[in-house]
Amino acid sequence: MFVPVSKPLIGEIEEQYVGDAIRRKEISGLVGTYLKEFESGFAKFCKVKHAATLNSGTTAIHLAVAALGIGAGDEVLVSTLTNMATFFAVLYQGAVPVPVDSEPETLNIDPALIEAKITSKTKAIIVVHLYGHPADMDPIMEIARRHKLFVIEDAAEAHGARYKDRMVGSIGDIGCFSFYSNKIITTGEGGMVTTNSDELDERMRSIKNLAFGTDNKFMHVAVGFKYQMTNLQAALGAAQLTRIEDIISRKRSLASFYTEAFSQEKDIQTPVEKPYAFNVYWMYNIVLRGALEGKRAAFMEELKKRGVESREDFVPFNQQKIFIDQGIVDPESCPVANRIGANGLYLPSGNDISEEELEYVAKNVVEVAHLLKG
Ligand SMILES: Cc1ncc(COP(=O)(O)O)c(C=O)c1O
The missing domain is CATH 3.90.1150.10 (Aspartate Aminotransferase, domain 1)
Incomplete structure (x- = not known):
């Protein structure tokens, strides 16, 4: 007998949806009904106003950090026990990640240790809902509000987890999810950002696709990234969402x-x-x-x-x-x-x-x- 640590659950629904996307020739990151279906379905699932697809959980966190205007010289408190993608996202922006130790039982960021790490340069806290257990959000949000810090939830491992009656990814300013093949649901590689803010949603949607201009498309409004999920992946995601x-x-x-x-x-x-x-x-x-x-x-x-x-x-x-x-x-x-x-x-x-x-x-x-x- 050999028992692997994980195997995705993929079957007929996935075949149908992906096959349909191929038959319609809707394969890119811009065109396709499944991108919309996956985004609106996931937003509904997370009880959040907006959800935008991306090509990985790593790019989701990077996009979140960038969209909040975090850059060189800024400090971001991050739960130290995580996939290093969480830290890299801060480093990509030239900002300084500051590790915060874990609670011994939940393995999540210890809220009691956050305040001592805050300086005049601190701009945000990134919590990680490790292995599917939500971080203790109430004290974290209270500290963040008092110090005017943004909160990003790294929910790469926690689709569907709840803190009290709230879904993870709907509590902080931005939630970030991964759909890598070993995740709760998968698109092979993929990610999503969630937010209740119209302004952040608009900014993230712009930056994730090269920040094209509105009047003149090729007069870009910012330095954008190319972080799109394809409609093929979204078809897989929409099918997975049914399960x-x-x-x-x-x-x-x-x-x-x-x-x-x-x-x-x-x-x-x-x-x-x-x-x-x-x-x-x-x-x-x-x-x-x-x-x-x-x-x-x-x-x-x-x-x-x-x-x-x-x-x-x-x-x-x-x-x-x-x-x-x-x-x-x-x-x-x-x-x-x-x-x-x-x-x-x-x-x-x-x-x-x-x-x-x-x-x-x-x-x-x-x-x-x-x-x-x-
Ligand atoms: C906690 C955490 N954050 C971020 C990521 C990065 O996601 P991805 O592999 O989709 O880039 C992962 C997983 O892979 C993760 O487990």
Whole structure:
């Protein structure tokens, strides 16, 4: 048996929609009904006024940072434990990303640590709803409002997650989503920005497609990017959107199954769902602790031998050698993220994982945990 960490759930609806886009010859990023359908469907799903398609989650975050006018010399507070795309988006603008450490249970930005990092140069906070659990948005929005900072939500891993009764991507100024092949829903590669602001929506739509002029198209109104999603990808996305509720409920039952299976394993930290949260469990992430702390490499190797794929957690920004070498960041500045980054891994969480595969993974995780504790 080999159980991969993820596999997209793609079938007949996707074939139909993409086939239709091809038959109509609507393949680019400008022409096509599926771009509109995917955008309006996704906006409705997120309960947000506007949604605009893009070619990746990375470009979504970059577009958000650019559209907020963030540039050279500005500082942006960013949750340190994330895909480095979140940090790169800030660096593309010549701005300075400032890492903020994580909460030990949710692995998200710790609101209690934000205020101490704010300076006169701080312009925004980027929160990341890691592995599908929403960040604690109320205190974050309160701090942001008091200091007049923008809030960008990196919801690349959290489509459909809720904070209290609000959908992620509808709480801050701009929400950013990814549709890479391992995400909750996919377009192969792709992204989306969401906002309730008419002005930001208009600006982002302009900049994402070369900022063409209105009277004279080729008299550009700004330095634009070419970040378009194609109608072919949007067809895939629109088809996937018909399944999103089903996928989320599969993720949630997968998580309950694993959590129950590991309930006796005190050296395995399992994902939480805080009272304010509706967790979509993008990937089922565990953190090794106690007698298993420091044994992740051996743990993953042993799982691999048994045909169970797993993936280590992100290396936090403050531990990235290229930035430590430049003297930009202190590697010890985020101790919680350092521990999680070194001891966390995620288990097979594919959208079409079978019950038999789930049982196989759970049984082997428990066996490997016991084996390594000796
Ligand atoms: C938290 C987070 N942010 C941003 C991205 C970047 O998205 P993409 O790969 O679509 O560029 C990803 C994932 O890949 C991610 O997990």
